[in-house]
Amino acid sequence: MLQVKTPKSHKARRELEKRAPKLVETGKKTLILHGTKTSSVLNAILTEIFHLKKGSAIKYSRKNENIKPFESGGETDLEYFSQKTDCSIFVYGSHSKKRPENLVIGRTYDHHIYDLVEVGVQNFKSMESFMCDKKLSPRVGSKPFIAFVGEGFETVEELKHLKEVLIDLLHGEVVENLNLAGLDHAYVCSAVSSNKVFLTHCALRMKRSGTIVPRMELVEVGPSMDLVVRRHRLPNESLRKEAMKTSREKPKKKEKNVVQDAVQGKYGKIYIPDQKLGDMALPNKAKGVKRERREAKVKNEGNEPASKKKKEGSG
Template identity: 80%
Template sequence: MLKIKTPKNARVKRALEKRAPKLVETGKKTLILQGTKTSSTLNAVLTEIYHLKKGGAVRFTRKNDNIRPFESGGETSLEFFSLKTDCSLFVYGSHSKKRPDNLVIGRTYDHHIYDLVEVGVENFKSMDSFTYDKKLAPRVGSKPFIAFIGEGFESVDQLKHLKEVLLDLFRGEVVENLNLAGVDRAYVCTALSSNRVLLTHCALRLKKSGTLVPRMELVEVGPSMDLVVRRHRLPNEGLRKEAMKTAKDQPKKKVKNVSKDAIEGKIGKIYIPDQKIGEMALPNKAKGVKRERREAKQKIADERTSKKQKEDAE
């Protein structure tokens, strides 16, 4: 059982809210780890997946003997590592006589196992085995194209599930706008049979086409491998409904005294009360008011003096 943490102050509360599940997902981090026994091929596969996802992946190189994702109770350590590293995707490699060069790719929801896909790696070719112009090498953090070729991705359940997991694994950060110059790589997944998929990684070369849209050429830069689907486990219905929850479309609250016009656009009315200037209290330190009062008093005094002088003269 994982310990439930309660925030002790505002800083811890903000950190926990940042790790909590969100209605709109941001970029997912990937945890890459291995079992007690691995092969040289599997180590190379895990290393190259880490390089492909550099900046969005965490790599553990120590051996883990108590992780068995498909067995009951064998996922506790995996969920613990997912919570500590804040990773919602994981790639677990193991090697045995029964399942050689075995990869388990899975997703978590709220740091609990959501679904799993187990594949075997065959015909692996590393990046170093390909010769190409190094100027075409994809940049770290660039946005990839992902192409799925074959009817099996639409009709075979295990390939449909593998397609969803591979999309989450390689798509990177979720963005709304895309700059074509920043798209310099493509993952091509070809369904060779009902349980075998060829995965290749290619660089994109932009060439002139005589139009605004450039012509694209694919240059294979590796890695390349065959993925043979062995086992897969779909999420249970309750967890799936919780993970697929979306925000309801709430009607916008009507704003008072605001309307929209096709010509003038947004029109607003502002309420201004009647100004009663006669009842307004004037400030005591108004120099102009004091001067006017002095002039008025002087005028009254002059009028009285002139009137008194007239009376005396008569």
């Protein structure tokens, strides 16, 4: 069991909050580990995966005897390394007579094993075996295209699971805006059979097309390999529901007196209160009022009846 430590300072509390599961995920870091026994081919594969994930990967070269992902009790060291390095994806390489050139790719949630896919590597070709211009090599931090070719990725359960894991492993940092000049390489995964996938890495070469949009060409730069699915373990249903939680968007406020019409579009009604012109303040109200009072007084004196004037005179 992992020891639970409570933070004693604000800095430690902030670091723990960064490592906690998030509703909106950021980029995932990859942990690369070696088993008890590995071959030269497997060492080259793990090195090139680390090179492709440079900047978002941590590689341990020491052999690990106690890591057995598919066995009960053999996941403790994996969870410890995941918590220590804050990595949510791991690639574990091992080699044996029963399972030669074996790779285990897995994901963690809250530093606990989420799911696992075990594949065997065949027909591996390293980057050095491809003769191409060095200028075409992908830059660090650039975003890749990921193409999945074949119906097996939609119908076969093992390949569907492998597709999910490969997307998380290869897609890189999560970004909102993307510059097309930064898309300089692509991963192409082709389903050869119900349990075999051909994975290759290509660079994108832009050529003139006579229009604004350039013509794109794929140049294989390696590595390339065949992945044969051996074992896989899907996540627990309760853990899957917890990990798949999404942030609820705030409901939009209802707009009053607004109507949407297919012909006129969006239009609304505006309420205008009664305008009391008599109570409006005029700029020269004092002078105008005095003049109006004098004129009204003179007019009223001229319009008075004669009988009323005589009575006032006699009194």
